[in-house]
Amino acid sequence: xxxxxxxxxxxxxxxxxxxxxxxxxxxxxxxxxxxxxxxxxxxxxxxxxxxxxxxxxxxxxxxxxxxxxxxxxxxxxxxxxxxxxxxxxxxxxxxxxxxxxxxxxxxxxxxxxxxxxxxxxxxxxxxxxxxxxxxxxxxxxxxxxxxxxxxxxxxxxxxxxxxxxxxxxxxxxxxxxxxxxxxxxxxxxxxxxxxxxxxxxxxxxxxxxxxxxxxxxxxxxxxxxxxxxxxxxxxxxxxxxxxxxxxxxxxxxxxxxxxxx
Amino acid sequence: xxxxxxxxxxxxxxxxxxxxxxxxxxxxxxxxxxxxxxxxxxxxxxxxxxxxxxxxxxxxxxxxxxxxxxxxxxxxxxxxxxxxxxxxxxxxxxxxxxxxxxxxxxxxxxxxxxxxxxxxxxxxxxxxxxxxxxxxxxxxxxxxxxxxxxxxxxxxxxxxxxxxxxxxxxxxxxxxxxxxxxxxxxxxxxxxxxxxxxxxxxxxxxxxxxxxxxxxxxxxxxxxxxxxxxxxxxxxxxxxxxxxxxxxxxxxxxxxxxxxxx
Numbered sequence: 001x002x003x004x005x006x007x008x009x010x011x012x013x014x015x016x017x018x019x020x021x022x023x024x025x026x027x028x029x030x031x032x033x034x035x036x037x038x039x040x041x042x043x044x045x046x047x048x049x050x051x052x053x054x055x056x057x058x059x060x061x062x063x064x065x066x067x068x069x070x071x072x073x074x075x076x077x078x079x080x081x082x083x084x085x086x087x088x089x090x091x092x093x094x095x096x097x098x099x100x101x102x103x104x105x106x107x108x109x110x111x112x113x114x115x116x117x118x119x120x121x122x123x124x125x126x127x128x129x130x131x132x133x134x135x136x137x138x139x140x141x142x143x144x145x146x147x148x149x150x151x152x153x154x155x156x157x158x159x160x161x162x163x164x165x166x167x168x169x170x171x172x173x174x175x176x177x178x179x180x181x182x183x184x185x186x187x188x189x190x191x192x193x194x195x196x197x198x199x200x201x202x203x204x205x206x207x208x209x210x211x212x213x214x215x216x217x218x219x220x221x222x223x224x225x226x227x228x229x230x231x232x233x234x235x236x237x238x239x240x241x242x243x244x245x246x247x248x249x250x251x252x253x254x255x256x257x258x259x260x261x
Numbered sequence: 262x263x264x265x266x267x268x269x270x271x272x273x274x275x276x277x278x279x280x281x282x283x284x285x286x287x288x289x290x291x292x293x294x295x296x297x298x299x300x301x302x303x304x305x306x307x308x309x310x311x312x313x314x315x316x317x318x319x320x321x322x323x324x325x326x327x328x329x330x331x332x333x334x335x336x337x338x339x340x341x342x343x344x345x346x347x348x349x350x351x352x353x354x355x356x357x358x359x360x361x362x363x364x365x366x367x368x369x370x371x372x373x374x375x376x377x378x379x380x381x382x383x384x385x386x387x388x389x390x391x392x393x394x395x396x397x398x399x400x401x402x403x404x405x406x407x408x409x410x411x412x413x414x415x416x417x418x419x420x421x422x423x424x425x426x427x428x429x430x431x432x433x434x435x436x437x438x439x440x441x442x443x444x445x446x447x448x449x450x451x452x453x454x455x456x457x458x459x460x461x462x463x464x465x466x467x468x469x470x471x472x473x474x475x476x477x478x479x480x481x482x483x484x485x486x487x488x489x490x491x492x493x494x495x496x497x498x499x500x501x502x503x504x505x506x507x508x509x510x511x512x513x514x515x516x517x518x519x520x521x522x523x
Contacts, residue, residue: 049289052289053282053285053286053289054282054285056285056288056289057278057281057282057283057284057285057286058278058281058282059285060281060284060285061275061277061278061281061282064277064281065275065277098275102271103267103268103271106267106271107264107267107268107271110262110263110264110266110267111264113262114263114264150264153264153268154264154267154268154271157268157271157272158271160272161271161272161274161275164274165274165278
């Protein structure tokens with residue numbers, strides 16, 4: 001939440017009165033906010049509205065990020081498979097930084113550079129054509145497992161980055177219905193208190209309180225349902241990216257083994 | 262550049278979350294505005310008037326109540342006296358009145374002629390004035406409030422003898438007269454000559470104009486003859502007077518019990 005600036009939070013708080021009663025008719029809007037005071041039920045609605053706004057923001061951001069990452073991954077793979085030198089690939093990395101494979105490549109490249117530095121050669125020549133097997137002065141790696149470990153570290157970092165804030169959706173999805181239910185139960189308790197005070201079981205006395213209470217459950221479900229849907233979808237996308245990264249790591253290791261051992 | 266430096270660089274989460282949250286806020290605001298500005302009943306169907314149903318039992322052929330002839334009659338005169346039928350009076354035939362010629366210029370030298378007054382042998386009805394009455398006109402009695410009994414039967418209550426009655430179980434229907442009229446009409450079309458006993462429940466709907474529609478046997482007696490007779494009574498009645506104005510709904514659903522005793 002560090003990126004949410006102070007002004008934004010102020011905006012959120014200001015907009016709560018309008019943003020919370022998403023699914024009720026005007027009569028219910030009037031019903032919920034008629035009393036003019038912020039009670040438990042109104043507080044529940046405000047919390048749920050905040051959670052809904054933030055989770056929808058995260059959903060939109062993640063969808064946008066993943067879409068960009070997928071597009072740039074395709075471009076990166078194209079460049080990676082066509083070029084003969086790692087330095088060429090390294091040059092385009094800054095423009096395709098959204099792709100998780102770029103992180104893997106940069107980590108592997110850094111490890112390769114560090115290992116080959118003492119031989120005073122750069123791992124520029126990677127292609128089989130430009131660096132035929134058995135040629136003289138050919139740089140060799142000290143440890144291929146070290147490159148593998150660097151790739152694994154990078155992979156963990158990239159997966160963490162992809163999963164960043166997705167768990168907020170899971171939390172929202174599981175908690176929001178309970179918050180709504182809490183508001184409903186509280187509202188019904190106060191409705192029955194009202195019945196006890198007036199001593200009347202007239203439907204006109206009972207119904208508004210219960211209707212107001214049920215708005216909270218509806219708001220909880222309204223918040224939770226998109227969160228569940230997109231949590232599952234985004235988790236699936238992260239798994240796809242992870243398998244893509246595994247695949248790339250194998251490819252990278254193969255090239256490194258072929259050319260530097 | 263070390264691997265760790267590369268990884269540290271890569272750890273920065275992608276920017277742009279705040280813009281997405283702002284977009285989300287705008288979406289929520291738009292939704293809330295739409296909900297607030299939308300008419301309150303856009304989800305609900307237009308309300309239809311409630312269908313009122315009531316159950317009425319119509320029984321025939323059984324014994325009357327055993328109460329020593331003191332049957333509580335629901336405030337209705339048990340017999341209606343009819344005035345004797347009067348032979349139709351013959352109308353006097355009067356010749357048409359002489360017609361004055363239209364639009365002629367008056368001639369100064371013409372002798373005025375007097376038209377002979379038309380001879381009238383018998384004055385027309387409207388000229389006669391009020392006809393003296395020949396006794397009480399047949400009308401419904403007004404003893405409704407006196408007996409305290411509600412709609413327990415009509416017809417000649419003679420105590421113990423075979424009679425016919427009906428029971429009304431209507432909570433708060435405005436117009437009991439109307440129901441009695443309906444039952445009378447239906448009963449007059451009910452053929453009770455079958456040698457069977459049983460109970461048939463027939464349902465139908467009275468429309469605003471008084472037509473009886475959608476009639477069907479709701480609970481069969483198990484005897485098709487009785488079922489058909491009861492259904493036929495409703496179908497043959499076809500129309501009754503329109504629903505009273507005091508009754509607000511467009512239709513009135515009815516469940517009529519036809520009880521046939523020995």
